[in-house]
């Protein structure tokens with residue numbers, strides 16, 4: 001899962017990136033101000049810890065989330081650098097949109113809604129550019145007698161209509177998720193978590209006049225959280241109490257992101273490896289098998305499934321089996337969060 005960090009200059013993107021990747025992040029590359037930076041973080045999961053203890057595997061693999069912070073030259077609003085910024089965000093599964101809600105001497109009082117809308121409009125405009133380019137291509141092709149894009153044409157027209165009215169494509173979920181449009185990687189169709197970046201003393205969400213649907217919101221105090229991410233456990237303890245922080249910003253972003261992207265995890269276990277597999281909620285066992293290995297998907301016979309809670313309650317796979325809690329499921333079985341799956345397949 002890859003998440004792109006977007007937002008206006010000075011919103012706190014770099015600060016949030018540091019807060020997210022300082023504590024559990026590895027391999028953050030790129031210099032802080034100039035370059036695009038990528039880091040991945042581990043998705044901690046107590047269920048994996050439990051399974052590791054039970055199976056004592058050679059390897060334990062947690063899910064990972066990648067964060068992408070594209071470079072954006074502050075104040076540079078020429079189309080070229082913005083285009084590059086958004087092209088990088090296009091490669092992501094979801095967007096973390098950082099909105100400034102702290103007062104800064106350089107920028108004056110915060111105005112979240114106006115700032116939010118500015119970025120929203122940039123995305124809409126960028127998508128509209130993509131749609132118009134493609135429509136023109138189809139039009140030119142048809143003039144030359146080449147039939148192309150007949151299936152996408154009506155969809156693209158719907159997109160154009162929405163975007164021209166300043167509406168994000170995510171507001172029409174059936175369009176936003178249509179597989180035919182996937183290749184266009186529309187920005188305004190991507191799931192978005194709006195991250196309101198508050199000053200240190202403020203924990204509340206700002207009021208918002210316009211109703212916004214299909215968005216998730218959360219409040220962070222990025223600077224505070226960045227400082228926290230760099231502290232030792234002991235130092236952090238005092239800090240956490242003083243500022244009433246119950247869960248790290250990283251864990252909160254992960255939780256919200258899983259919700260926003262409709263992700264769940266299933267597990268594979270064994271003496272070699274205990275591993276978490278993040279998948280989209282609602283996919284069948286056959287498709288989930290493809291995440292593990294394409295051979296397993298091709299040679300799928302059955303999925304042997306036990307719910308994590310059942311395994312934990314029974315204490316061992318054998319005991320769960322004896323209790324009739326291990327099921328043999330077919331290709332169509334819809335994988336649930338916390339399923340432990342042993343695929344039977346032949347190649």
Ligand SMILES: Nc1nc2c(ncn2[C@@H]2O[C@H](COP(=O)(O)OP(=O)(O)OP(=O)(O)O)[C@@H](O)[C@H]2O)c(=O)[nH]1
Pocket residue numbers: 007008009010011012013014015016072074102103104197198199200220221222223224
């Ligand atoms: N008080 C306060 N200041 C913050 C917070 N987050 C960021 N800042 C400050 O705001 C300034 C801008 O933060 P950055 O993280 O560099 O913002 P950015 O979005 O990366 O900005 P550009 O890279 O220039 O687009 C810095 O001086 C930060 O220290 C916050 O939560 N509270």
Ligand SMILES: [Mg+2]
Pocket residue numbers: 013014015033
């Ligand atoms: Mg920055």
